Amino acid sequence: xxxxxxxxxxxxxxxxxxxxxxxxxxxxxxxxxxxxxxxxxxxxxxxxxxxxxxxxxxxxxxxxxxxxxxxxxxxxxxxxxxxxxxxxxxxxxxxxxxxxxxxxxxxxxxxxxxxxxxxxxxxxxxxxxxxxxxxxxxxxxxxxxxxxxxxxxxxxxxxxxxxxxxxxxxxxxxxxxxxxxxxxxxxxxxxxxxxxxxxxxxxxxxxxxxxxxxxxxxxxxxxxxxxxxxxxxxxxxxxxxxxxxxxxxxxxxxxxxxxxxxxxxxxxxxxxxxxxxxxxxxxxxxxxxxxxxxxxxxxxxxxxxxxxxxxxxxxxxxxxxxxxxx
Ligand SMILES: [Ca+2]
Numbered sequence: 100x101x102x103x104x105x106x107x108x109x110x111x112x113x114x115x116x117x118x119x120x121x122x123x124x125x126x127x128x129x130x131x132x133x134x135x136x137x138x139x140x141x142x143x144x145x146x147x148x149x150x151x152x153x154x155x156x157x158x159x160x161x162x163x164x165x166x167x168x169x170x171x172x173x174x175x176x177x178x179x180x181x182x183x184x185x186x187x188x189x190x191x192x193x194x195x196x197x198x199x200x201x202x203x204x205x206x207x208x209x210x211x212x213x214x215x216x217x218x219x220x221x222x223x224x225x226x227x228x229x230x231x232x233x234x235x236x237x238x239x240x241x242x243x244x245x246x247x248x249x250x251x252x253x254x255x256x257x258x259x260x261x262x263x264x265x266x267x268x269x270x271x272x273x274x275x276x277x278x279x280x281x282x283x284x285x286x287x288x289x290x291x292x293x294x295x296x297x298x299x300x301x302x303x304x305x306x307x308x309x310x311x312x313x314x315x316x317x318x319x320x321x322x323x324x325x326x327x328x329x330x331x332x333x334x335x336x337x338x339x340x341x342x343x344x345x346x347x348x349x350x351x352x353x354x355x356x357x358x359x360x361x362x363x364x365x366x367x368x369x370x371x372x373x374x375x376x377x378x379x380x381x382x383x384x385x386x387x388x389x390x391x392x393x394x395x396x397x398x399x400x401x402x403x404x405x406x407x408x409x410x411x412x413x414x415x416x417x418x419x420x421x422x423x424x425x
Contacts, residue, residue: 105139106258107231108132108368109224111176111217112361113148113238116158116341117203119196121149123345126162127319128237128361130334130423133166137369141224142172144217146238147189148288150197152176156212157205164206165337176217176242180289189288203340221246225253235368236262236296237361239285244292247299259302263364264293265381265394266308269408273312279392283308286383287392294383303404305381306367307394310374310407311360317412320356321346323420335424362419367407375409378402 110132115121125148132140143163145155156175163171179185185193192198205211213220221242225232234257236243247254264285268274278284286293297303311317319342329336345357367373380400384393 105137106233106368107139107141107228108233108235109142109144109221110140110365111144111146111221111234111236111238111242112155112159113146113150113152114155114158114162115149115197116161116337117344118150118201119344119347120192121197121344122360123341123357124359124361125149125237126158126341127338127357127359127419127423128365129159129162130166130338131362131365131419132235133163133168133171134423134425135365135369138365140171141232142174142220144174144176144220144242146176146217146242147178147185148238148285151193152178152217153208154198154200157200157208160206160211161203162337165333167333172213172220173211174215174217174220175212177245180239181241181244181291186288202344217242218245218249222250222253225256226250229256231258233257233259233261233368235364236260236264237285237364239288240264240292240296241289244289244295247295254299254301257301259304260296261304261306261364261368262296263306263311263361265305267381267394267396267406269309270312270314273314274307274309276393277308281390282392283394286394290383290385290392294385297381297383297403304367304371304376305404305406306364307406310410310412311358311363313358315410315412317359317363317410317416318356319359319416319420327424331424338423359416359419363410363415366415366419373410373415374407376405377408379404379406381406
């Protein structure tokens with residue numbers, strides 16, 4: 100890597116800060132995307148997931164402000180799946196605590212986005228930098244799939260997509276599913292969208308539950324979070340606050356600490372040789388009654404993505420923390 104090269108990325112995310120019952124990994128991924136010197140963050144696009152996308156835009160704006168990067172645009176994306184519906188469990192969650200600001204004050208909505216829809220932001224930004232933009236997708240893939248449908252030229256114009264999503268079962272304990280026994284959240288949230296992305300022909304890298312789990316060491320434990328000096332910078336304070344919300348009300352009972360699912364996708368975008376990778380053909384189940392959203396290896400098909408199959412999670416976590424706090 101040369102010193103003057105920075106990979107241009109758009110971060111498509113479902114960030115929530117200070118909202119009980121949400122994950123801390125999206126805001127940490129935004130912080131890493133801003134701070135990693137190998138990346139140039141062109142914009143943040145929000146999608147439904149941890150919270151609705153308009154609330155997510157307010158959260159992203161607050162994180163960018165803490166990082167001193169209010170110049171980075173935030174565009175609000177889809178509030179539903181491509182089909183226009185929203186999973187029942189999210190409708191219920193958004194009617195409760197996950198539909199409104201929590202313990203961290205947020206800017207008003209009119210101050211929290213660039214007044215352009217995420218789908219159009221993706222299209223315009225990718226076409227403005229042909230061959231250069233990587234989308235790091237760390238939520239449902241609805242915005243990206245709709246951008247591909249609305250302007251198919253972006254498929255040839257994209258450099259690549261790195262996504263956190265899916266589960267293949269390499270890891271018997273964690274590598275199957277987290278929202279259903281066989282499906283991972285981001286893919287299950289909109290299987291039709293993932294199917295379009297997987298068949299797009301774009302250079303794809305999958306960072307799934309097989310590596311984003313406690314067995315690889317990819318856990319930000321309580322102790323290092325407690326050790327962060329919140330007076331060091333607004334970003335350090337935000338980092339600590341965001342982790343505290345998650346540690347107080349974890350989304351999954353996998354471990355004591357924050358599993359850094361989404362930041363790993365950002366880290367892989369910054370360093371494509373970060374772990375071990377396997378070329379595979381992966382399809383998405385879009386029909387199954389019990390298997391909706393399952394990511395299925397296709398033995399007889401040509402590979403359509405490189406799959407992250409091994410990482411030194413402990414080293415990755417240390418690197419992420421030191422990069423954000425640098
Ligand atoms: Ca996410």
